[in-house]
Amino acid sequence: MGTQVVRALRGVDLKIFPNEYVAIMGPSGSGKSTLMNLIGCLDTPSDGQYLFEGLPVQKMTDDELAGIRNQRIGFVFQTFNLLPRADALHNVELPLIYSGAPASTRKNRAREALSAVGLGDRMDHRPNELSGGQRQRVAIARALVNSPSIILADEPTGNLDTKTGEEIMAIFEELFNTGNTIILVTHEEYIAEHANRIVRILDGKIHTDQGVSTRREANHEAVTRGMFQR
Amino acid sequence: MKVPRLLIELRESVLAAIRALQANLLRSILTTIGIVVGVTAVIAIVSLIQGLDKTFTQSISSLGTRVLYISKFPWVIADDFWRYRNRKDITLEQGQALAAAVELPEAVSFASNASLTVKWRERSTAGVTVEGHSVSGRVVHNLDPLVGRFYTENEDRERRQVALLGHGVWDNLFEGRDPIGQRVRLGGQPFTVIGVLPERGSLLGMDQDTRMIVPLQTLMKLWGGRRSIQISLLAPDAESIDLVADEARGVMRRLRRVPPQSEDDFAVNRQEMLLDIFRNLTGGLTAVLVGVAALSLLVGGIGIMNIMLVSVTERTKEIGIRKSVGAKRRDILYQFLVESVVVSGVGGLIGIGLGLGIAFLVTLVSPLPAAAPLWAILLGLGFSSVVGLFFGLYPAAKAARLDPIEALRHE
Numbered sequence: 158m159g160t161q162v163v164r165a166l167r168g169v170d171l172k173i174f175p176n177e178y179v180a181i182m183g184p185s186g187s188g189k190s191t192l193m194n195l196i197g198c199l200d201t202p203s204d205g206q207y208l209f210e211g212l213p214v215q216k217m218t219d220d221e222l223a224g225i226r227n228q229r230i231g232f233v234f235q236t237f238n239l240l241p242r243a244d245a246l247h248n249v250e251l252p253l254i255y256s257g258a259p260a261s262t263r264k265n266r267a268r269e270a271l272s273a274v275g276l277g278d279r280m281d282h283r284p285n286e287l288s289g290g291q292r293q294r295v296a297i298a299r300a301l302v303n304s305p306s307i308i309l310a311d312e313p314t315g316n317l318d319t320k321t322g323e324e325i326m327a328i329f330e331e332l333f334n335t336g337n338t339i340i341l342v343t344h345e346e347y348i349a350e351h352a353n354r355i356v357r358i359l360d361g362k363i364h365t366d367q368g369v370s371t372r373r374e375a376n377h378e379a380v381t382r383g384m385f386q387r
Numbered sequence: 388m389k390v391p392r393l394l395i396e397l398r399e400s401v402l403a404a405i406r407a408l409q410a411n412l413l414r415s416i417l418t419t420i421g422i423v424v425g426v427t428a429v430i431a432i433v434s435l436i437q438g439l440d441k442t443f444t445q446s447i448s449s450l451g452t453r454v455l456y457i458s459k460f461p462w463v464i465a466d467d468f469w470r471y472r473n474r475k476d477i478t479l480e481q482g483q484a485l486a487a488a489v490e491l492p493e494a495v496s497f498a499s500n501a502s503l504t505v506k507w508r509e510r511s512t513a514g515v516t517v518e519g520h521s522v523s524g525r526v527v528h529n530l531d532p533l534v535g536r537f538y539t540e541n542e543d544r545e546r547r548q549v550a551l552l553g554h555g556v557w558d559n560l561f562e563g564r565d566p567i568g569q570r571v572r573l574g575g576q577p578f579t580v581i582g583v584l585p586e587r588g589s590l591l592g593m594d595q596d597t598r599m600i601v602p603l604q605t606l607m608k609l610w611g612g613r614r615s616i617q618i619s620l621l622a623p624d625a626e627s628i629d630l631v632a633d634e635a636r637g638v639m640r641r642l643r644r645v646p647p648q649s650e651d652d653f654a655v656n657r658q659e660m661l662l663d664i665f666r667n668l669t670g671g672l673t674a675v676l677v678g679v680a681a682l683s684l685l686v687g688g689i690g691i692m693n694i695m696l697v698s699v700t701e702r703t704k705e706i707g708i709r710k711s712v713g714a715k716r717r718d719i720l721y722q723f724l725v726e727s728v729v730v731s732g733v734g735g736l737i738g739i740g741l742g743l744g745i746a747f748l749v750t751l752v753s754p755l756p757a758a759a760p761l762w763a764i765l766l767g768l769g770f771s772s773v774v775g776l777f778f779g780l781y782p783a784a785k786a787a788r789l790d791p792i793e794a795l796r797h798e
Contacts, residue, residue, distance in 0.1 A: 199711060199792050200792055219715070219716060220716065223713050224713065226711060226712065226713045227712060228713070234795070238711070240705060240708060241705075242410060252712040252713055255709075255714050255715070257392035259395065299712065
């Protein structure tokens with residue numbers, strides 16, 4: 158981008174442990190997106206070290222990074238980022254295609270993931286036939302389908318209304334309770350409060366990093382009872 | 388069973404390619420127009436050439452690969468015919484002298500012809516080719532009658548007015564009734580029918596069944612004492628035809644007193660010549676074909692490359708999504724290569740369909756049996772796929788190299 162070097166992050170030192178629910182907060186331009194891209198292995202640090210499950214990411218090739226993204230990381234984006242011309246089932250099985258799973262395995266795991274997020278009856282719907290909340294649930298199912306180590310969500314409720322947003326946050330709550338590691342990136346205080354640790358970023362550096370005093374939990378009973386069939 | 392990853396992705400890529408094609412059907416079809424034209428041209432022209440070839444070789448096989456024809460003029464007069472104007476006729480005496488002098492041929496016969504009207508009772512056929520043959524003509528020209536008999540040396544010498552009917556003439560005048568012994572009028576002259584020839588079909592569009600065979604000397608007495616005759620020599624086998632030709636040329640030059648330095652004042656024709664001309668013709672057609680095909684495939688390939696570049700740009704975000712869930716560079720490369728091969732392959736299929744359609748139409752409106760050989764179809768399909776592969780490589784490589792973060796941010 159021109160001849161000026163732009164440093165999005167100026168020295169970040171961060172450790173995240175399994176089964177943590179971390180929110181990374183900061184205003185736009187703070188570098189939180191760049192941090193998310195680094196954590197998610199979409200990008201490599203120009204300087205410094207990133208150990209993912211003990212492996213040094215900064216030294217990895219593009220193919221190796223892709224492998225980690227496929228197997229160990231589940232992304233959830235603000236704009237859902239689903240393939241528009243494929244149905245929900247096909248969207249969810251996408252990571253499994255790139256990991257070489259045979260068709261029957263893929264379909265079964267995809268169906269399970271979609272059922273787990275409450276979309277068992279909409280597997281053949283395309284994104285444009287689904288509501289915003291349903292699309293995000295498809296995205297979450299896709300993120301889960303390869304049983305990743307971390308789930309990385311970038312403003313997951315940014316394009317949803319408040320009620321739908323709470324439904325989505327309830328899903329994350331459930332995922333956290335069943336042992337997943339959730340990393341949330343947001344600029345909204347009330348979303349970040351769902352986590353139990355908030356890392357605040359400002360001007361490319363970590364400002365504060367502390368556990369949440371009053372943790373906002375998603376409304377389990379009303380929402381989840383309807384969605385998760387056991 | 389562990390299915391290879393590439394195979395799994397192949398199916399996914401083909402499905403994705405078909406979906407992409409459907410999404411932009413008109414654009415996809417327009418893209419492949421160059422390929423469609425190229426393949427259509429290949430299929431249609433090859434089919435026509437095959438048809439021509441078949442018809443031609445079938446036709447001229449009746450001329451025989453063992454027969455030499457000596458006549459005043461060559462069959463094909465390439466340059467001006469002034470050269471040949473002053474040639475003297477070949478007489479029956481010369482022919483008989485030749486027959487006596489040559490040793491190599493199995494048989495020698497003489498022929499001449501006229502175009503006359505044939506009448507029986509109240510029916511008539513005009514424009515019948517009346518061929519006068521020596522008796523040896525039966526062997527040399529394969530004139531065994533279907534019914535009845537051939538004439539004898541005696542009948543030829545005594546200039547008897549007997550005749551064999553061509554199949555078409557028999558059909559026209561007698562409509563299946565027995566003609567043997569019937570009297571017909573040939574150009575006003577009465578003739579007795581002694582036989583009927585089998586059906587021959589047509590030679591280069593000329594109907595061989597509207598003719599009659601009469602003894603040569605009868606013909607010459609009635610209609611052409613001063614006509615030039617054609618001498619036919621039957622070689623023992625196809626390989627010795629050159630030797631027979633050399634011997635005959637030598638004898639003819641001697642008989643007609645051609646000076647050593649001058650060229651022949653007669654022509655030695657054979658079936659091979661027609662084949663050569665035909666091959667030249669089809670060779671020319673083939674050259675045109677190759678030119679058209681190559682040009683269209685080039686045009687088609689460039690078209691494919693352009694559209695794939697557009698497609699990559701349009702689907703930048705999709706590429707970003709795929710990479711974010713773990714697609715490697717080669718996965719993306721593979722996907723877009725498959726897509727361009729599918730697009731061009733579909734173009735090839737359309738071209739094959741159109742080409743076959745054209746060939747079929749030709750068989751409907753003309754006597755040509757146009758048949759598309761399998762190798763041409765496979766070639767058309769193969770070429771279109773290769774073009775798709777080659778010209779799709781650059782766009783696919785571009786897609787593979789996209790940075791996932793940038794791509795996700797796109798549009």
